[in-house]
Amino acid sequence: MLREFFLNEVKTAVSLLVKDKKLGQMSLEDNYNLQSEIPKNSQFGDFAVNVSSLSRYTKLAPAKTAEIIASEINKSGFEINVTAGFINFKISSSMLNKIINEILEKKLDYAKNNVGKGEKVILEYVSANPTGPFHIGHGRWAAMGSALANIMKYSGYDVYQEFYINDAGSQIQKLGKSLYIRILQELGIEIDFPSDEEEAKNFYTGEFLIPVAKEFIEAEKERAKTIKNIWTGDFNEEQLKYISKYARLKMLAKQQALLKNFRTFFDNFFSEITLHESGKVENCIKKLQELGVLYEKDGAIWFASSKYGDEKDRVIKKSDGAYTYLTADIAYHYDKLQRGFTKLLNIWGADHHGYIPRMRAAVEVLGYNPDSLEVLLGQLVNLVINGEEVRMGKRTKMVTLDDLIDEVGVDATRYWMIMKSIDTTLDFDIELAKSKTDDNPVFYVQYAHARACSILRNASADKPDIINNTIQKGFEPDLSKADFNLIWIADDEKSVETTKKLILKLEEYKFVVQSAAKNKTPYLVTKYLQELACDFHKFYTFSKVLVENEKLMCARLSVVKAVILILKSAMNLIAVDTPEKM
RNA sequence: GCGUCCGUAGCUCAGCUGGAUAGAGCACCUGCCUUCUAAGCAGGGUGUCGAGAGUUCGAAUCUCUCCGGGCGUACCA
DSSP states (O other): OHHHHHHHHHHHHHHHHHHTTOSTTOOTTOOOOOOEEOOSSTTSOSEEEEOGGGHHHHOSOHHHHHHHHHHHSOOSSEEEEEETTEEEEEEOHHHHHHHHHHHHHHGGGTTOOOTTTTOEEEEEOOOOOSSSOOBHHHHHHHHHHHHHHHHHHHTTOEEEEEEEEOOSSHHHHHHHHHHHHHHHHHTTOOOOOOSSHHHHTTSOOSTTHHHHHHHHHHHOHHHHHHHHHTOSSSOOHHHHHHHHHHHHHHHHHHHHHHHHHTTOOOSEEEEHHHHHHTTHHHHHHHHHHHTTOEEEETTEEEEOGGGGTOSSOEEEEOTTSOBOHHHHHHHHHHHHHHTTOSEEEEEEEGGGGGGHHHHHHHHHHTTSOGGGEEEEEEOOEEEEETTEEEOOSSSSOOOBHHHHHHHHOHHHHHHHHHHSOTTSOEEEEHHHHHOOSTTOHHHHHHHHHHHHHHHHHHHHHHOTTTEEESSSSEEEEOGGGOOTHHHHTOSOHHHHHHHHHHHHHHHHHHHHHHHHHHHTOTHHHHHHHHHHHHHHHHHHHHOOSSOSOHHHHHHHHHHHHHHHHHHHHHHHHHTOOOOSOO
């Protein structure tokens, strides 16, 4: 990574100078922190390190400090100039050529790295109730989570993706009853959900269960007949149990199918029911009891979480004998820890943020570092239709993730969901995401890729000896026939400038991937893709690739090939397609 | 009330471990296709960085107060 390289040049120089007491009054004990950056204005250079902050130790003016450090650096392969407190580096064309060679050699693995150091991470996300279709917010977690998992794996984390199925609570009963009613309706019985608003809250009154009821009757003809015959105006316990299970498994299957279609792949779907049946919940409570953090009050059992940073204590076992959602979730996180994961990474909706302190408390009490729990809080998604924000409420018909994907496609949906920082409320503008014009960033990036592919296609048709399109070598330029120096001695200044910028941008991919992985910010990848596509389009405008001079042509073809590889690698990370033709 | 996220160009957002004239996309205007895909490129301007105070040689960035908006504040999940 060139950023790191130049930073190390400076750090090495500083260490040497300090050791010889040549850097003002700075001493070995002084704890300094430097960073390298890409100057906003490229006339300063290609990379820069600002050493102004060292002035507090050197007791010299920033410019003087920079001067001394710069004179200590051994320049090979780059130039240095000093302005104010900045040490600016300008890299040589041979370093640029090396970048292209490295990309063509490592291909999609160019930016693979090991900042994760094999850390065992369990990433839990989406984790919806199997009680209905996904809403668009689930889509955000699915897109973000799957992209993050890809990025982190690429960066050396050992990531295990898990979906916690919330299938044990009272909501399953509610789902079963609702399907029961829908089935009866389909069988021609006069019945409807309660008209009283309060009572209706015990049912899922949405229409999504109507097709499920139809499927049920089709698949379970005999049972349907029985259900109809024994209907007395009350739910039959045995039938309700059966229907509840049917509904639960059906909804889950639908969710799983959708996730797959949305390129979100989990290593495991963890059912809350199994947590109860295996006795893990009981065990966890026993453990908490032994640790002396539980007590009884008002007929309920409480967890003294307020002693561990929570604002108040929480109920573990309700006075009616049932466990709370939290209880099972503590047991679930305990299970994750016992499975050997050292980092529990969760994506939760912002509406769950109050939940973090109590879960941290639980992790701490159970004898683990509370920091092993890391929650990425996702702000919610608003749908914008025709410029109007659509609130998801009782009156408006819910727009499901299915609907959205049907409307705008998987690529655009994923891209838009990942594009913005997770900290900002996302306005998902359907019209914009659907548009096939320049206001749509997905197409801008895909177009760059298709355009680049088109050049290679044309080249291999005309010059098969320079660029090869056999199965083993997919549009691979023959590097031995390229002369990269021709790129840099072209008379066209714009061509040289935009090519250089493009290659530096390709190299930046390494830094972007690592930042996105470390900071858990997949949107950096989409931002980068935008910039890379832009730099490629500029290169395309100012540098004709298919020129007479075959050595120059081959050099430029290599640049194009490198762009395709990096675009593809980055798009793979966020799981968005890169069509070769558009 | 308390907790939390957000408030930067007309719109959507980057930048926030303090540092070189505050950036990008869209929208708007003007040019550029007999030449590798015009879903493209070139040029054009815009900011009391929500307000105020503080820390600092230096603040969009850190601290405090206030204002505005989202979310939460259950023996629901």
